[in-house]
Amino acid sequence: MANGDVAVESESTSTTARRRTDVAIVWGAGGSRRGRISDRYAVHQEGTVRSSGRNFIYTRTHSTDSMGNESPDRDAVKSVETTFAVINALYELDGAGVSAVATELDMAKSTIHKHLRTLTDAEYVVREGDQYHVGLQFLELGEFARTRKEGYTISRAKVKELAEETQERAQFIVEEHGRGVYLYREVGERAVHTDPGIGKRIPLHSTAAGKAILANLPEARAEEIVETRGLEAVTENTITERGELFSELATIRERGYAFNLEENVPGLHAVGVAVTPNGTDVCGALSVSGPSHRLRDDLLRTEIPRRLLGTVNELELNLKYS
Incomplete structure (x- = not known):
């Protein structure tokens, strides 16, 4: 169990078996606005979730036999999964009543009402x-999750600086659970608004910042992400072949920056550079993006990469010695 969890042991009806209950505070939730929630969450049973002040409490019960082998009580686990499914349903439906959530999740209204x-x-x-x-x-x-990320506070000034200098959109993106997450963004005077907002998740393999991050992760971690997340064809220009992607990642490591040539959004180009304060560990990536008719030729291939490399170098020094 994690620190702060509570273990309670009690005798069962058997003289040789015991039960233990783990109690943990459950925080947070996520959503991806893709598909029906009931297709993503196979949860149809009630467990034990109760409120306590500002948090809800998850109770997980284990049964232990005479040999000391234990198996989690799936009802308790499913109840927590149901709670998160309900939260995501409210997010994706932009608010809803009990009946609408029950229909979305294919669950009984009484179950949904309890969780709500x-x-x-x-x-x-x-x-x-x-x-x-x-x-x-x-x-x-x-906000707590965002501000605890290395580089967030210091990167804001650099992102704003890039947006003002290029007059395009600039952003700081980090990797979490194998996807890119927008942590901070600024827009210049000519910037186009095409990407999702702060906190949204994006594929790593189809974005400049994402490929810059992948190129600088340990190879085993990059392999794991590709294996887990796959190589979805976001546009007709997205790299979907593993060999082609890893060949490009090697090129990115060598030259220091990545391109996104309409691989995530049609008509949009971008350049990204990974931020590695200690020279090895990646804490995120800075990128600049704009319409393909503007971000091209020397501006795309030379000027913006040079500007990004200089900005990232300053950011890394600030992070290293702050």
Whole structure:
């Protein structure tokens, strides 16, 4: 168990078997606005989730036989999965009533009502009339998650500087669970608004910042991400062959920057450079993006890469000695 969890042992009806309950505070949630939630969450049973102040508490029970072998009680685990599925349904439906969430998740209305009531009591969900919405409690958690990331605070000034100098869009992106996450972004006077907002997740293999990160991760980690996440064809220009991708990653490591040539959004080009404060570990990547008719030729191939490399060098020095 993690630090702060509580273990409680009690005798069962058998004189040789024991039960242990792990208690943990459950924080946060995520969403990807793709497909029906019930297709992504196979959860149809109630477990034990109760509210406690600002958080909801997850109780996981283990049964232990006379040989000391234990198996988790799946009902408790499924209940937590259901809670997160409900949160994601509210996010993807932009708020909904009990019936709509139950239909989306293919679950009983009574089950959905219990979870919504618990989440409302814990202040993670708000009720407005007969509609439930994701609450601002997640904003506090999200901001905490963002500010704890290495490079976030210092990178903001550099992102703003890049946006002003190039008059395009500039962003700082990090890797989490094998995907890129927008941590901070600024837009210049001529910038186009095509990408999702802060906190949104994007494929690594189809973006300049993502490929710069992949190129500088340990090879085993990059292999793991590709194996787990796959190489989806986001556009007709996306690299979908493993060999081709790793060949490009080798080129990126050698020259120091990555290109995205309409591989994530049609009509959009980008340049990305990884941020490695100690020369090895990647804490994120800076990138500049703009319409393909503007970001081309020397501007794309020379000027913006040179500007990005200089900015990243300053950022790495600040991170290393701050």
